[in-house]
Amino acid sequence: MNIGLISKRYAKALLAFSQESHLEETVFQEMMLLEKTLRKEPTLLKALDNPILGVKDKRKLLLSVVNNPSSAYSGFMDLVLKNRRESLLRFIALTFEGLYRQSKNINSGTLITAAPADKVLLEKIRAIFQKVKPGYLELETELDPTIGGGFIFDFDTYRLDASVKTQLNLIKKQFIAENSRKGY
Amino acid sequence: MAGNIKPSEVSEILKQQLESINSTVHLDEIGTVLGVGDGVVRIYGLNNAEASELLEFDNGDKAVVMNLEEDNVGAVLLGASVDIKEGYTVKRTGKIASINVGMGMLGRVINPMGNPIDGKGPILGELLEMPLERKAPGVIYRQPVTQPLQTGLKAVDAMIPIGRGQRELIIGDRQTGKSAVALDTIINQKPNYESGDPVYCIYVAIGQKASTVANIVEILREKGALGYTIVVAATAADPAALQYYSAFAGAAIGEFFRDTGRHALVVYDDLSKQAVAYREMSLILRRPPGREAYPGDIFYLHSRLLERAAKIIEQQEVAEQMNDLPESLKGKVVAGGSLTALPLIETQAGDVSAYIPTNVISITDGQIFLDVNLFNSGVRPAIDVGISVSRVGGSAQVKAMKKVAGTLKIDQAQYRELEAFTKFGGDMDAVTAMTIDKGKKNTTLLVQPQYAPMPIEKQIAILYCGTNGLLKDVPVEKVSEFENDFLNNLELNHQEDVLKSLKSGLINPAIETILRNVASAVSKQYIK
Numbered sequence: 001m002n003i004g005l006i007s008k009r010y011a012k013a014l015l016a017f018s019q020e021s022h023l024e025e026t027v028f029q030e031m032m033l034l035e036k037t038l039r040k041e042p043t044l045l046k047a048l049d050n051p052i053l054g055v056k057d058k059r060k061l062l063l064s065v066v067n068n069p070s071s072a073y074s075g076f077m078d079l080v081l082k083n084r085r086e087s088l089l090r091f092i093a094l095t096f097e098g099l100y101r102q103s104k105n106i107n108s109g110t111l112i113t114a115a116p117a118d119k120v121l122l123e124k125i126r127a128i129f130q131k132v133k134p135g136y137l138e139l140e141t142e143l144d145p146t147i148g149g150g151f152i153f154d155f156d157t158y159r160l161d162a163s164v165k166t167q168l169n170l171i172k173k174q175f176i177a178e179n180s181r182k183g184y
Numbered sequence: 185m186a187g188n189i190k191p192s193e194v195s196e197i198l199k200q201q202l203e204s205i206n207s208t209v210h211l212d213e214i215g216t217v218l219g220v221g222d223g224v225v226r227i228y229g230l231n232n233a234e235a236s237e238l239l240e241f242d243n244g245d246k247a248v249v250m251n252l253e254e255d256n257v258g259a260v261l262l263g264a265s266v267d268i269k270e271g272y273t274v275k276r277t278g279k280i281a282s283i284n285v286g287m288g289m290l291g292r293v294i295n296p297m298g299n300p301i302d303g304k305g306p307i308l309g310e311l312l313e314m315p316l317e318r319k320a321p322g323v324i325y326r327q328p329v330t331q332p333l334q335t336g337l338k339a340v341d342a343m344i345p346i347g348r349g350q351r352e353l354i355i356g357d358r359q360t361g362k363s364a365v366a367l368d369t370i371i372n373q374k375p376n377y378e379s380g381d382p383v384y385c386i387y388v389a390i391g392q393k394a395s396t397v398a399n400i401v402e403i404l405r406e407k408g409a410l411g412y413t414i415v416v417a418a419t420a421a422d423p424a425a426l427q428y429y430s431a432f433a434g435a436a437i438g439e440f441f442r443d444t445g446r447h448a449l450v451v452y453d454d455l456s457k458q459a460v461a462y463r464e465m466s467l468i469l470r471r472p473p474g475r476e477a478y479p480g481d482i483f484y485l486h487s488r489l490l491e492r493a494a495k496i497i498e499q500q501e502v503a504e505q506m507n508d509l510p511e512s513l514k515g516k517v518v519a520g521g522s523l524t525a526l527p528l529i530e531t532q533a534g535d536v537s538a539y540i541p542t543n544v545i546s547i548t549d550g551q552i553f554l555d556v557n558l559f560n561s562g563v564r565p566a567i568d569v570g571i572s573v574s575r576v577g578g579s580a581q582v583k584a585m586k587k588v589a590g591t592l593k594i595d596q597a598q599y600r601e602l603e604a605f606t607k608f609g610g611d612m613d614a615v616t617a618m619t620i621d622k623g624k625k626n627t628t629l630l631v632q633p634q635y636a637p638m639p640i641e642k643q644i645a646i647l648y649c650g651t652n653g654l655l656k657d658v659p660v661e662k663v664s665e666f667e668n669d670f671l672n673n674l675e676l677n678h679q680e681d682v683l684k685s686l687k688s689g690l691i692n693p694a695i696e697t698i699l700r701n702v703a704s705a706v707s708k709q710y711i712k
Binding site: 005091160176 | 209210211212213214215218228229230231253254255256270271273275306
């Protein structure tokens with residue numbers, strides 16, 4: 001029940017500490033790498049959850065995720081391990097990312113298109129974004145031919161889905177609902 | 185054949201459909217699945233999600249928000265966990281979990297989401313969106329229970345009468361006939377359906393075997409009861425979330441009938457399994473466990489569900505103002521409807537003082553307790569009259585039945601007590617012997633075969649014989665034979681003057697004289 005609360009407290013503390021020690025950019029990169037690794041390697045999370053594995057081994061594992069870990073990162077891992085909160089590390093990393101971006105007014109977004117996006121489209125997307133949420137946008141692009149055409153733009157916790165695939169699905173759904181209502 | 189043209193493919197209809205299609209692009213709020221397991225997903229994002237909100241995954245699967253935490257959302261899946269993977273995108277729908285209800289559902293078997301599972305194609309006709317979770321009608325929108333709901337079971341209609349809008353618990357060990365009592369009640373609503381004043385029935389099967397559900401559907405079909413019944417099935421193989429929501433789906437369907445001025449009966453078979461499903465979900469969501477590992481709000485789970493059974497006030501202008509009315513029902517409310525609930529609870533070794541049984545006993549307006557010993561001794565329905573009660577049904581009982589069976593419960597209790605004493609042996613005085621004889625015969629009279637509910641007028645007539653000692657010359661083993669002969673005689677010779685009056689609740693000295701005469705004539709053949 002308290003997963004959210006605990007992870008937010010740790011993330012807040014880490015952000016404040018890294019800001020005071022002027023290491024926020026480094027810690028942010030390290031935490032993002034940790035989150036990415038935990039996402040891509042579920043066995044790492046399982047290992048961290050394992051009560052048989054000792055604190056020393058877990059520390060080694062966590063420090064091996066990043067090259068030359070900063071003092072703030074290693075200190076933070078020691079604190080988390082001491083308090084037996086290593087199973088919440090992914091939540092902590094995600095919350096830290098959110099808090100960091102909020103403090104810097106940086107937004108991240110992903111543009112998914114069926115064919116490579118040209119500059120004009122990217123500029124249009126940036127313009128749309130500025131209307132919804134002014135601030136700096138880190139825009140990544142992805143190719144996904146299965147969407148058929150159009151684009152999907154994800155930013156923060158929002159999605160603007162103008163893909164052909166979704167539109168067709170929407171039409172299909174409405175057709176089925178309308179036909180079953182009329183008894184065809 | 186693929187080349188066949190469907191009626192919906194006429195160009196004009198297709199054009200109309202294309203015109204009504206909404207292709208606007210919306211800004212959706214999304215989250216990412218962090219972890220999934222045991223029917224529960226943890227989602228990062230969805231900062232504005234609401235409790236009980238319906239979420240949709242990319243593959244069309246659905247989930248319902250249960251836990252709102254600081255940095256993640258806990259949701260229960262309404263489908264299989266294997267279809268959802270870590271990293272999947274999940275979208276808010278802005279709607280709370282709901283079910284589309286309509287008259288086309290009658291005679292169908294559906295899952296708690298309202299999708300048909302009987303292979304008979306889509307549900308046709310107009311469907312209204314009813315929320316699964318909804319506040320019960322407030323005090324001013326209700327009225328006391330006044331109309332009877334006949335179960336067709338002599339023991340119940342005579343001693344534990346149920347009124348429309350009541351919540352009567354059916355409780356007992358496994359294999360004591362709990363579902364049979366509920367099914368008999370559903371089957372007994374057939375005459376109402378045929379006379380154009382139906383009591384629509386909803387049978388909610390929670391955590392039962394799929395074969396049992398199929399069997400129940402077949403029985404209902406055989407008895408001609410499926411036409412006015414909807415079966416909501418969340419079988420043992422379904423996820424805990426579906427089993428948990430099935431009872432709410434039943435209530436939502438019942439509310440559709442209740443709020444449109446009609447009468448409905450909902451059977452929850454059974455709430456013990458629903459409680460177990462909710463415990464499973466709560467423990468996986470890491471909610472703190474309480475007594476018997478059930479979460480702290482297990483009482484509220486059942487109380488909020490059963491409180492939705494109600495008899496709605498007759499004043500149309502008041503009923504229209506009903507609290508928490510869904511958008512789809514606005515302008516369609518009709519006063520005077522009712523929703524009666526028959527929840528079932530399975531006890532372990534007759535222990536009614538366990539956690540869930542005591543909770544539900546205290547919530548409901550009475551209970552029908554089925555005893556395993558009575559069942560084994562051939563008393564079926566195996567109702568233990570001593571601890572079965574109906575707290576509000578008395579005022580809804582047919583007057584004639586009230587007059588005839590008014591003392592039956594006390595007589596039977598007295599008989600049970602005296603019977604216990606006679607087991608010690610010794611001589612009996614004439615009064616005691618007579619009470620015991622009458623009690624034995626009344627017990628035999630109350631025995632009734634399964635799926636054979638009896639019309640109220642026949643119940644009154646035969647119970648009149650029992651309570652007035654008209655069976656004194658009939659041997660105990662001939663009581664059921666007497667019952668058949670007596671009722672056949674009435675049906676043949678006194679349809680208009682006796683049975684019709686009794687059906688309308690009227691009993692007078694003239695009718696009593698006829699009943700006495702017929703009983704005396706029939707019983708003569710048993711005097712040795």
